[in-house]
Amino acid sequence: LYVEHPLGDGQSVPLDRDQAHYLFGVMRLAVGGQVLLFNGRDGEWLADVEQAGKRAGVLACVQQTKPLQMPPDLWLLFAPIKKARTDFIVEKAAEMGAARIVPVQTEFTNSERIRQDRLQAHAVEAAEQCGGTYVPEVAELQKLDRLLDDWPDGRQLMFCDEAEVGAAKRLASNTPGQPWAILIGPEGGFSDRERARLSALHFAYVVSLGPRILRADTAAVAAMTIWQQALGD
Ligand code: SAM
Numbered sequence: 431l432y433v434e435h436p437l438g439d440g441q442s443v444p445l446d447r448d449q450a451h452y453l454f455g456v457m458r459l460a461v462g463g464q465v466l467l468f469n470g471r472d473g474e475w476l477a478d479v480e481q482a483g484k485r486a487g488v489l490a491c492v493q494q495t496k497p498l499q500m501p502p503d504l505w506l507l508f509a510p511i512k513k514a515r516t517d518f519i520v521e522k523a524a525e526m527g528a529a530r531i532v533p534v535q536t537e538f539t540n541s542e543r544i545r546q547d548r549l550q551a552h553a554v555e556a557a558e559q560c561g562g563t564y565v566p567e568v569a570e571l572q573k574l575d576r577l578l579d580d581w582p583d584g585r586q587l588m589f590c591d592e593a594e595v596g597a598a599k600r601l602a603s604n605t606p607g608q609p610w611a612i613l614i615g616p617e618g619g620f621s622d623r624e625r626a627r628l629s630a631l632h633f634a635y636v637v638s639l640g641p642r643i644l645r646a647d648t649a650a651v652a653a654m655t656i657w658q659q660a661l662g663d
Pocket of ligand 1: 589590591592593613614615616617618619620637638639640641642643644645646649
């Protein structure tokens, strides 16, 4: 179960209404039962149920069962598409171990707004589901050009473009353990201007994901797989 509260030896963890409903209503836990907790910072902890009510409850941490496992320093940058497909991208990025998920607005991006809180909740659920101890941050929607203007020193960019021919061979010339970002475009692809700017960046690697044009959500999963294979640790 994901909680916001700090976790540590003997630490009491109060539960809110939704968490109490889930544990005691849906999962049928009661006082004396145990549950695994994580908060994205302190690893995974086994906790005893100390108080169980309909609208609240208290857990007490017993022992750490996993240390915090940080994912590789990989950001997934993607242009938000339709709601369900955007949800899918966030869920899969969290499952596959992105450290940060950044929705970007490109020239041909369809949506002008995202529900950051909802996307963050999807990232939490995905981390919960795959037994992760880390939850990637879902950033605010940012303009691609602004992001490139303020690009952090030392971070490489895997720019996925269907106009590129050839495989991801050049990625493998890098060493694992460096900060990276993957960029996936919107349904309409990148504009000529964006493509020219991205291709000219010294930290960008233009990568093809094969000869067919993939939907953005498929492309995100394929790109993360290729990156993991070439550079993940
Ligand atoms: N411009 C295209 C069009 O409308 O025909 C489609 C763009 S595609 C649906 C969305 C994004 O997925 C692209 O901007 C790119 O980042 C990525 N993508 C899809 N297929 C790809 C491929 N074969 N190689 C590299 N990137 C790909």
